[in-house]
Amino acid sequence: RNYRFKESFGYADNMGGIVNTKSDEERVIGSLNYPNRVYFSSNRKEAFLNRDSNIGSFDELEDPTMDIFYTNYVGDKWSEPEGFNIFLNTSRNEKLQDFSNDGRVVFFLSGAKRDDDWLLVDTAKEVRNEIRPQKLDCPIIMSKGDQDVMVVNDTLLFFSSNRLSGYGGYDIYFVSRGENGNWKRPINLGPEINGPYDEVSPFLSKNGEKLFFSSNRIECFGGFDVFSSQFVKQQWTKPQNMALGINSSKDEKDFRIVGNGEIAYLTSNRLDGYGGWDIYKTNMIKLDPKFHRRSQNLAFLKKYENQFFELDELIKPQGVEVVDTAFTNAEIQDTSMLVEEQEEIEEPLIVEEVITKYVLGPLYYNEDEFLSSSQNLKIIEKLAAIYEKDELVKIVLISHSLAEDDMAFDLFLSAKRGERMLKEFKKRGIPEENIVLLGVGSNYPMVKSSSGNTRVDFADQYNRRFDLFVYPSLESNLDVTVSEPEIDNASRDLKFKNFKKISRGISYRIKISETNKGMTNFQDDSFQDLTIEKRGKKYRYTIGLFDTFEDALVLYEILAFDSQYDLDIIAYYDNIEIPTAEVGPKVRTFPDLADYLKFKKEE
Numbered sequence: 105r106n107y108r109f110k111e112s113f114g115y116a117d118n119m120g121g122i123v124n125t126k127s128d129e130e131r132v133i134g135s136l137n138y139p140n141r142v143y144f145s146s147n148r149k150e151a152f153l154n155r156d157s158n159i160g161s162f163d164e165l166e167d168p169t170m171d172i173f174y175t176n177y178v179g180d181k182w183s184e185p186e187g188f189n190i191f192l193n194t195s196r197n198e199k200l201q202d203f204s205n206d207g208r209v210v211f212f213l214s215g216a217k218r219d220d221d222w223l224l225v226d227t228a229k230e231v232r233n234e235i236r237p238q239k240l241d242c243p244i245i246m247s248k249g250d251q252d253v254m255v256v257n258d259t260l261l262f263f264s265s266n267r268l269s270g271y272g273g274y275d276i277y278f279v280s281r282g283e284n285g286n287w288k289r290p291i292n293l294g295p296e297i298n299g300p301y302d303e304v305s306p307f308l309s310k311n312g313e314k315l316f317f318s319s320n321r322i323e324c325f326g327g328f329d330v331f332s333s334q335f336v337k338q339q340w341t342k343p344q345n346m347a348l349g350i351n352s353s354k355d356e357k358d359f360r361i362v363g364n365g366e367i368a369y370l371t372s373n374r375l376d377g378y379g380g381w382d383i384y385k386t387n388m389i390k391l392d393p394k395f396h397r398r399s400q401n402l403a404f405l406k407k408y409e410n411q412f413f414e415l416d417e418l419i420k421p422q423g424v425e426v427v428d429t430a431f432t433n434a435e436i437q438d439t440s441m442l443v444e445e446q447e448e449i450e451e452p453l454i455v456e457e458v459i460t461k462y463v464l465g466p467l468y469y470n471e472d473e474f475l476s477s478s479q480n481l482k483i484i485e486k487l488a489a490i491y492e493k494d495e496l497v498k499i500v501l502i503s504h505s506l507a508e509d510d511m512a513f514d515l516f517l518s519a520k521r522g523e524r525m526l527k528e529f530k531k532r533g534i535p536e537e538n539i540v541l542l543g544v545g546s547n548y549p550m551v552k553s554s555s556g557n558t559r560v561d562f563a564d565q566y567n568r569r570f571d572l573f574v575y576p577s578l579e580s581n582l583d584v585t586v587s588e589p590e591i592d593n594a595s596r597d598l599k600f601k602n603f604k605k606i607s608r609g610i611s612y613r614i615k616i617s618e619t620n621k622g623m624t625n626f627q628d629d630s631f632q633d634l635t636i637e638k639r640g641k642k643y644r645y646t647i648g649l650f651d652t653f654e655d656a657l658v659l660y661e662i663l664a665f666d667s668q669y670d671l672d673i674i675a676y677y678d679n680i681e682i683p684t685a686e687v688g689p690k691v692r693t694f695p696d697l698a699d700y701l702k703f704k705k706e707e
Contacts, residue, residue: 134369140177140178143174169196205255222246224239224240241287244290273300297340305318305357315333326353335407350368464586465588470568491533501570503543503544512623550566550567571586611675618644633646660673
């Protein structure tokens with residue numbers, strides 16, 4: 105992943121135990137007219153209090169229903185949430201979706217269960233005379249898998265759906281209304297945004313050029329992360345992970361920027377929360393002000409203009425009244441407290457964002473220890489070009505060897521071979537401080553030496569190698585991919601795959617020595633995951649590879665009985681050590697680091 109060293113766009117803070125509960129708080133939306141107010145949906149106990157007394161207690165409900173709430177920031181804390189409107193909150197599920205641009209109309213789902221949900225609209229007034237909300241006459245249909253409605257303006261809606269016409273899982277769509285008032289068919293944003301994973305919770309910037317959404321694609325830190333894409337030259341740029349601070353090792357959804365872009369809200373099920381989904385407030389940084397200037401001319405629509413087709417007829421279910429509100433709702437009488445000051449419309453400044461892509465692969469050497477092959481030099485030249493564009497780039501170089509001697513010799517040999525490769529990097533201007541060198545000996549072969557009783561002839565060819573992991577900085581606009589050779593399943597050794605899986609993100613290793621020469625006095629040749637990390641002129645020996653601090657501590661305490669080792673537990677992120685001073689700020693994103701931080705303070 106390319107996000108380890110990227111500065112975050114903001115840092116999300118839990119809104120606290122007054123707002124969040126052990127139940128779910130979802131679909132958070134900042135008020136358009138009250139800067140210190142947010143609306144959200146929750147299945148908290150308060151939503152149960154107005155229910156039929158015959159349905160049992162709140163704790164007995166297997167699936168408590170949702171209501172819409174709001175809370176105000178008063179003084180230095182959030183107020184106790186209140187129900188939005190007694191006419192909107194019923195014994196069914198009411199899940200907030202969005203508000204119209206002027207804040208006068210609220211869009212929400214209502215239904216006894218998900219397949220029964222209807223998209224409804226109503227006046228966004230806390231006191232009202234109308235009793236029955238109106239069903240929105242549009243092609244967004246919850247029973248087809250539609251959800252996460254975002255109102256761009258009174259003729260354009262974004263939403264996510266798992267319709268069969270998508271690219272896999274949930275995709276992001278939009279639907280627009282023509283000048284004649286007729287809705288057009290929903291349009292998929294296409295493969296630039298959507299893929300085989302899920303894309304949900306769309307949010308479009310005011311000028312229509314920046315799209316935010318959540319996805320569980322492979323570039324995530326956790327389950328669902330927040331991503332962004334910019335519309336440039338009639339296409340969406342490759343979605344970029346919004347980095348740690350906003351994202352965490354769990355799920356983030358419902359990301360929305362409010363006001364002039366300094367604040368955003370999201371929901372997450374992080375382990376440091378109060379239970380279920382919680383609401384987080386984020387102070388945003390480094391977003392161009394142009395994205396927060398509302399524009400009436402949305403450039404991205406031109407890309408899809410050949411896909412605009414009007415629906416011949418909307419299918420209306422029997423016995424259900426469908427009312428076309430046209431998003432104007434002329435019946436609103438008292439709107440003095442809801443009218444938002446009109447923004448001055450400015451033409452957005454177009455800034456082209458150019459993404460430079462690099463495809464790399466492993467570096468190989470032969471039995472003659474020849475490192476400077478033409479193919480290797482091509483890859484190193486690419487790395488030099490990457491460094492030239494981004495002096496903050498970090499490169500992890502993992503040096504492998506064959507099982508040629510005892511474990512200690514193979515390990516040290518891989519580290520010394522890695523030092524020779526480092527010289528090739530330095531010849532081309534890549535400084536050593538940008539590179540992390542790990543010697544792993546023969547611990548992680550890519551190909552089995554034999555399959556069944558048959559020797560695999562090409563095993564040595566692929567196991568004599570250096571693996572690369574490249575992490576550009578946030579400002580670089582670089583897209584670096586490291587490919588692997590195609591190897592049949594029968595021949596592939598899973599040790600390296602498992603190594604990548606565990607070392608991705610937070611991992612822990614036990615330091616047993618740091619010396620300026622090779623270490624030979626291993627007490628036990630069965631040590632697992634033994635590595636050498638080059639640190640200046642010294643070599644740090646570590647054993648074990650753990651994805652939790654608790655597991656690392658078990659081995660540490662076992663080894664502590666033997667005084668011959670200089671023991672410590674080291675935390676890494678993507679194979680790069682986390683300095684102790686940087687652990688504290690990362691605890692809220694990676695709660696497992698809390699115990700590690702306590703351990704370091706007690707040393």
